[in-house]
Amino acid sequence: MAADDPWAPRAERFVDAHYATLRGRVRLYVIGSHLREHLPPPPARLVDVGGGGGNQSVPLARDGYQVTIVDPSAAMLARAEARLAAEPGEVAARVRLVQASAEDAREALDGARFAGVLCHGVIMYVDDPRPFVTALAGLAEPGGIVSLVAKNARVLATRPALEGNWAGALAAFDTDRQVNGLGLDTRADTVEDLTALLAEHGAERIAWYGVRLFTDGWTPAQLGAADDDLALEVELQASRRDPYRRLSRLFHLVARCGTGP
Secondary structure: OHHHOOOOOOHHHHHHHHHHOHHHHHHHHHHHHHHHHHOOOOOOEEEEEOOOOOOOHHHHHHOOOEEEEEEOOHHHHHHHHHHHHOOOHHHHOOEEEEEOOOOOHHHHOOOOOEEEEEEEOOHHHOOOHHHHHHHHHHOEEEEEEEEEEEEEHHHOOHHHHHOOOHHHHHHHOOOOEEEOOOOOEEEOEOHHHHHHHHHOOOEEEEEEEEEOOOOOOOOOOOOOHHHHHHHHHHHHHHHOOOOHHHHOOEEEEEEEEOOOO
């Protein structure tokens, strides 16, 4: 029931409307570019925890990866199912949909472990990141990649300030929480804190990037096609360079799990 699924009334708005905007396309393009630098080649097995409508992982299935999307929201998985129905049969056959939370994923997947564990823009919705990170690390096989995208706690004042919401900007300096565009309360992290949590589980950070700086709320939602392509490339360059990556709204942390048993 929708009352039990907070994403049910928001699924269409997030899966379709958000990713139709420049901000949404930047997120997919930048993170997708990073992933292709670090994931093992297809047909490696990936799990996308909180993967929702499959916006990030269905393109990976097109590339030949075997993808499991795990999400606690039936409404979000229904969006993924609809997306897969429009894909060629061989692509849809590479994707499995499983309804479960991150903490329950290992049991729901019968203890399976994966070459790549993706979790993008989900940890911001949990109050305590520790059990969440533990669950993600537990899904990775030895040598596997954990790809984690979180909200950047260092820059929460930026968006309200650029909107002219000075009271909101002032309050944001001393908090790690903020209501997002979907009207949901979110929590922010730092690169250092999540790096340390992953290291506790034998996952060593091998790279980190910014995600979305110049297109985060103060540029038009839609540009012309030529400008749109240029904006994607500018954001990709900014994601890899200081000081730009440090000022981005989100950050993308990539870690490799130990090769022991």
